[in-house]
Amino acid sequence: MRTRSRLASPASLGAKLVLIMTAVGIVGALGITLLLASIITPSFGQLETNAIAGHVERTRAALTEFQAKVESAVRDYGDWTASYDYMASPGATFERESFSSLAMSNIGVHGMAYVAPDGRIVIARWRDPASGAERPAMRAALLATIAGTDLPRVLAGRNSGGFYARVGTSVAAIGVAQVRRSDGSGTPRGYVLMARVISSKQISDLLQLGARIDLGATGDDEVVTPGSRMLSIAVPMIGADGHAVAATRFSVPRDVSRLGRRMLMLAVAGSTILLLLVLIALRRLIEQLVLRPLHRVESHMQRVSASGSLGLLEEEKRSDEIGSLGRSFNTMLRQLKDLREQIEVQSFDLGRSESAVAVMHNVRNALNPISTILSQGIAQAPPIDRATIDRAIAELAQDDMPPARRRKLSAFVAAAVHAQDDDRQATRRELGVGREALAHVLDIIGQQQKAAHERPTLEVCDVTDIIARNATIARYSQGVSIAFSYPADTRHVMANRVILSQVIGNLFGNAAESIVARGGGTGTIAVALREEADRVTIEIRDDGEGFSPDTAATLFQRGFSTRAHKSGGLGLHWCANSMNAME
Known part of the structure; x- marks a missing residue:
């Protein structure tokens, strides 16, 4: 299921391969379609052109054959001695025998005419083939056709x-022949026409298909009008003038x-289906050989x-790139495992070193107030000089001391005793x-010895009391006058008391150093406590020189310090690690 979901993801390799193969399939299908269309369509187009030419030739042949039959019949009448004699001396007997309805029906014509060489009509008839009756209108039309035809040009x-x-x-198909003797001799005496x-x-019977005679066509060339399913073909019937x-x-x-289009569609469909099957097979092979590994x-x-x-x-026994990838991956894991073991050893040694340095750092911070107190005690002069007190006592021992002087000396000695008592307090x-x-130093050392064997123990601590104790100590840390402000109400937290005290002491020490670096001899440190759900947030603010916002991200890194003249940079780093250890 997970593999399928990844394949459906647009960002996965499988989805990209599917898209690529789909694009290749579409392009391939289009290419095959164009290729087949460029081959099949012209071929079947040429076949259709040849078929059209065949229909045209067959129609022309049918028209020529129909006309040839009329010409053959009129040639028999033209090369006939009886016709030759008739043109010399027209007679009713010839007309009755040769121009009868039966005679015209036997030769299959509707109209006949004999024309003298000068164009004069010797005789012309048009009979109805069914009834044998004369049709004067058609006879007149035949005469008009003869009058408008150049017969010598036709021959x-x-x-x-x-x-x-x-x-x-x-x-009508018109046949024309010169009137000569049966043996072809003699000067032609005119023309005989048959229609x-x-x-x-x-x-339609000749062509074996549905056809009609279009009287409105005027073009001398065949006309092909293609339709979606049919072709309309018009073959001209040429007259005497061409x-x-x-x-x-x-x-x-x-x-x-249509057959070409069907073959094209079948070829395209078949090639597309074949291409689709190939793409499906390739996709399965890619999924099995590439994506799954x-x-x-x-x-x-x-x-x-x-x-x-x-x-x-688990390596697959493959000699291709996928097998090489698995072997390289396992080699990388072995190297990472070796490196991790080396880093763990180095981290253990470094951790012990950092822990010792951090302890010394915290011990130094805790000893700073002791050093300040001792230095102030050594440098501070007594409030009253001892020799002066001794002289005053000696004078008081004299009996002849005036009362006024005695009262002054007594007041001086009393004040000296009070001053010494205040100094002693x-x-x-x-x-x-x-x-x-010093007890804090001993706690730090003891906590370090205990932490070497187990995780820090958490207990309920009064964070306000810890802040107050460290504030009292911090007043003596840098020899400046520092005013502290912090909440007086009790706030209990779960923490290691010694470690939390060291963290707060470190932060107070850094704040005091910042105040000293600013100069002025005085400063303030304000502490705020804020409860949020199951946590207590401690905020410590001072009016020292501060630090640049650009260094905020590196404050808790090992070795970083805002004091260029000091080495170390372990205080805040140790504080961050200690707070994380108490999570």
């Missing part, structure tokens, strides 16, 4: 020819292009961080302070 030196023409509202109407049904008179229009399904290393590092035990990682008080300081 172009040949014996016969053909074209398509608009006859009324219909389109066969072509309908949409006929062209221009289109109509067009055969039909629609064919775009089977080739890395997760094992990470989990082991977390266990080492949580427990502090530098146990070795002050000396006793100072010696009492010195005794307390």
Whole structure:
């Protein structure tokens, strides 16, 4: 479960690899799609173009074949001696036999005409193929078509020819032939024309698909109009002047292009699925071969961080980079274990050295008041000179001493005795302070001996009493006049009394040094106590020279001191460690 949650994290290596593989898959799918599209689409486009060309050619062939049949029929009438004689001398017998409905039905034409070389119409008929009746309107349309057609140009030196023409509202295939004898001899005596109407049904039957004749088309080239599913193709039906008179229009399904699109979609889908399967397989392989071993290393590092035990990682017998990583990691753990053992030995030696130095530092602070008291006692002169007192007593022993003089001497001796008594009381008080300081020194030494074997013992202490005792001692520490202020109410805390007293004494000593460094001979030290939940906070303020805020972060580091002329820097460092030891 943890591995999956890490894989889902955007910042994890697994998530990044998944994103990279997804991006590669998308780019690969797009690349494959473009590649297949560039290959399949043009190929099937060319196939569709070829299919269109085939439809056009087949339509042209059908139109040509339809026209050729009419031309073949008219050629039989043109190379016929009976027609040749008829053009020389038109007669009813030929017209009745050759222009009858049966004859026209047999040759499959709707209209016929004989035209003299000068363009004169010798005979023209248009009969309905079903009923055989004359159709004057279509005959007139045929005559108009003949009048507007340059027949010699149509033949172009040949014996016969053909074209398509608009006859009324219909389109007909027109066949033209010169009238000659059956053996082809003789000067042509005119032209014979035959017309066969072509309908949409006929062209559909010829093409085997749905087609229609578009009378509105005017272009001389085929027109292909593509649609989404169908292709509309228009093939021109060329007239006598070489221009289109109509067009055969039909629609064919775009089977080739649809097949191409389907093949493209299938190819893209297949390649995408294959690429997806490859990516899934790669992801599983990466997870098994890379991510899981890395997760094992990470989990082991977390266990080492949580427990502090530098146990070795269970190595996998692999010869690749992951196996090398595990071996290097275990080598690092062995080196760290050796270094930690060395540091522990060095820390033990350093701790003993620092502890001894800290004890000497605290002893020195505790002996400072004793030194000050002794120095003041030695340097202080007696309040009354002893020789003066002796002379006054000697004079008082004389019997002839005047009463006034005796009273003065008696008052002087009494004052001297009182002054000596006051001096003796002050000396006793100072010696009492010195005794307390000396007892404090003995407590420090005893506590150090006890701390060498066990952790400091905590007990209920009156922190106000400890502050008062240290304030009394601190007044004599630097030979300056220091005014102390602190709460008088009792505050009990759980602490080691001796260690807490040393910490407060150290802080008072530092405050006194700061006042001396400022100059002026006097100063104040104020102590405030603040209870917060289950703790008591002690705040000590002085009006000494202070320190720069930039040094606040290094105050409790070993060796740091704000006194450039002094060596050491163990006081605050020891205080911080001692307070932490009582947690």
